[in-house]
Amino acid sequence: MSVPPVFPAVVGDVLDALPPRLRKRVDASLGRVAEWTVTAADDTARATLDPETTLTWTLRGGVLTAADDLVCSCLLAPKCLHRGVAVAAADVAHAVAEPVAVPDEPVPAVAETISDDERAAAGALWAACATVLRAGATGSGAVVRAELLRAVHTARVAGLHRAAANGLRIAATLAAARSGDPTFDREALTAELVELMVLCHDLRTGTGPAAELRGTARREYRPIGSLRLYGLCTEAVVAGSGYAGVVTHLVDDGGVLWTVPAIMPGGAERVGAAASGPVAIGESGLSHRELGRSGLLLSGGTASSDHRLGAGKAVRAVAASAASWDEPPLADLWAQPLPDQVTRAFQAHTRPESHRPAGADLLFVAGTVLGAAGDAVRLGADEAHVDLVGANSRARENLRVLANAPGLRLRAVARLRPDRPGTAVALAVAGDLDLPTDLRHHVDLGLDQLQRSHVAGDGTRALPPRPEPTDRVPPPVRPLENVLHRVALGGRAVAAVASAERAVRALTGNGLTATADLLAELAAASRDRGRDAFGRVIRDESDDFPLAWLRAGLHVREFTRAAARRAWLAAVER
Known part of the structure; x- marks a missing residue:
């Protein structure tokens, strides 16, 4: 087996114990893990590295939850490279993919304002993201990733579950970049960094609904009373995060859509079993495939804010007659x-x-x-x-x-x-x-x-394919988008070396003065670094560069969304 997964905070705790000279060697030593043979028995895992060195994990629920539960028998322990490599190479527990959870009771209301502890946790995540931006994915080794994971743990303890989940996604993407994983996508990393930094900014300034900024550790199910539901369809789901199953879409008498999911860890092989499996709401006796073609009478129902139906103990549901797509309320969806x-x-x-x-x-x-x-x-x-x-x-x-x-x-x-x-x-x-x-x-x-x-037909009629956009971002803002991606991949130094004057002039000539100003501002911020009396670069801890990058990232994101919406409307408004 591979090394056991760890809690986010454990990575930082173990690496902090290492001397600086060993901490610098962690990334270069990650390949050693492939040579280890890890065996597990009950809540203990062991790996014999050589005749005199054994690593022992004490696990809780199959996860390493504390730094002291990882013990090495070498003479340098606990300040040894073996422990650092073991946690740096491990998967982080509680990945962002969320299994379907059905709480028995509604979650009580929470505070409507952001507390000082939450602001501090958001500030720690912001600082971790700024460090990632300065180093880039290629320079964000185990130490930078550990700092991010520690901030993720702080955010989770403070109740900032949405930010913590986003931070875990970024940490996983950084690990993929360092390991040469072909699934690494610098555009996805850029998008995740923009989303998390905007969220941290809103948390620190209290901008927006507090509940939406916090997110939830698990879905909050609140009472919705009784509903008459009609099956619309059943959708097969295979997520890249390692979960698969089906989601059945339902419609009530008012035309509101609801969903009943059956998603569990697994691959495409889970889809068929989930579709034929029973619906976990009441005792209707229907499978998901059958529910998509029939109806449901629901009483004492609960649902989350995204209209996912819950299956608490008080929920009652029985099978009911169906409605075709040509009959109300389903027919109203096409109106x-x-x-x-x-x-x-x-x-x-x-x-x-x-x-x-x-x-x-x-x-x-x-x-x-x-x-x-x-x-x-x-x-x-x-x-x-x-x-x-x-x-x-x-x-x-x-x-x-x-x-x-x-x-x-x-x-x-x-x-x-x-x-x-x-x-x-x-x-x-x-x-x-x-x-x-x-x-x-x-x-x-x-x-x-x-x-x-x-199907009655006499053969395929070939049509010319719809012209595909050559880029996900329209060409006018591509110079700014390219700089954003280069910074996310290579760090601040990449933007500092390249000259943006030509691109700024081209954007200004095209009338995109706001885009040109943001690019010039980002280029200037990347080069604005102080030096000491000996000419050495002083470590920059200010927010000038991260804020310049974030403003540019928001501009590209909103420009892209507006252009995509306009192109879609042009395609259907004929």
Whole structure:
């Protein structure tokens, strides 16, 4: 087995005990862990490094929770390199991916203002992010990562769960960058740093709703009373964080969307079992696949702020009749004009995921199959058209079957893709299909299997693919975006070396004076470093450079969102 996972604070505690000369050697020694053989028995794990050196972990729930629970038998212990390497190479416990938790009782209300302890914890996270910016991902070794993890632990103790989860994501990304993991993405690191630093700034200044800034350790379920629910569809989910399963979408009499998830650790193999598994709400006797095609009578219900239904002891639910997509209240979902749906979906993407209502980023599109556009099926809707793509291999196979029937009338539930104007990920379809009884009402594209006999058609009509944007950020702000990514990857020194004068002149000539000013400010802040009497660079602890980087990052993020929204509206307003 690999070395056991650790709590975030343990990494910093162990590395702090090391002498500076050994602390500098931790990163270069991480490869030794691959040669260790770790054995576990009960709550103890051991690794024999040589005849005279043994590492022993005392675990609680399979996790190293305290620095003193890691013991080395070498003469330098506890200030030895072995302990430092063991914690630096370990996974951090309580990763950001959150299992579905169902509390029995609603969580009580919390304070509406940010406390001094919370401000201090946010300040520690801000300082850790500033250190990451100065060093860059390539220079953020075990010591920088340990400082970040210690700040994450402080934030979690203070109740800043949203910030702590974000910090863990950044720490994992830094570890991937140092190890040469091909999944490392500097754009993702830039986005995470911008989000966390904005959050820390808002926490320190008390800007915004306190509950939304704090986040929650687990989902808060509050009473919602009784509901009459109708199954809309069941979505297959395979997350990159190592979780998989399904989410069933439901609609109440008022047209409000709700979700019932069944997501657990695992890969794509979990999807089928979760779809056929029982719904953990009441005693309806329905599986998730069946619930997506039937109804539910709910009493004593609870739900989180994002409309995820809870399954507490007092919740009662029984199976009820279904409604087709052509009947209210489901039919009302397709009544909203498509441009209004796009606007709503983009507004949802600006909110934290835990406060994003269920279905806010979904599009309800009705139209005629025009043919295949590359890997997508083009659906003509009210003089506009939307390209539907699949989220997994099963969905893509089903879409290829639908592409064989130009002229087929369909209704589709799809998730908007902000980075591809006019393209959405299709979850389910219904329409002029000859479906068997077990596929009544609609087809869940990621779970069900469409046959050619279900679709009447005379062959695929090939259509030109929709022009793809060459970049996720429009070319006008690309010079500023490139500098942001270079700083996130290589640190402050990268921005200090490169000259930005040419890019500033080009941006000014294009009329983007605000973008040009931010780029010039960032370049100047990266070079503004004092020196002592001997000409040595003085360590800069001010916020000038981090704030200049953050202002530029916010500008690029908002510019990108506005441009993507405009491109989407242009694609559907025809």
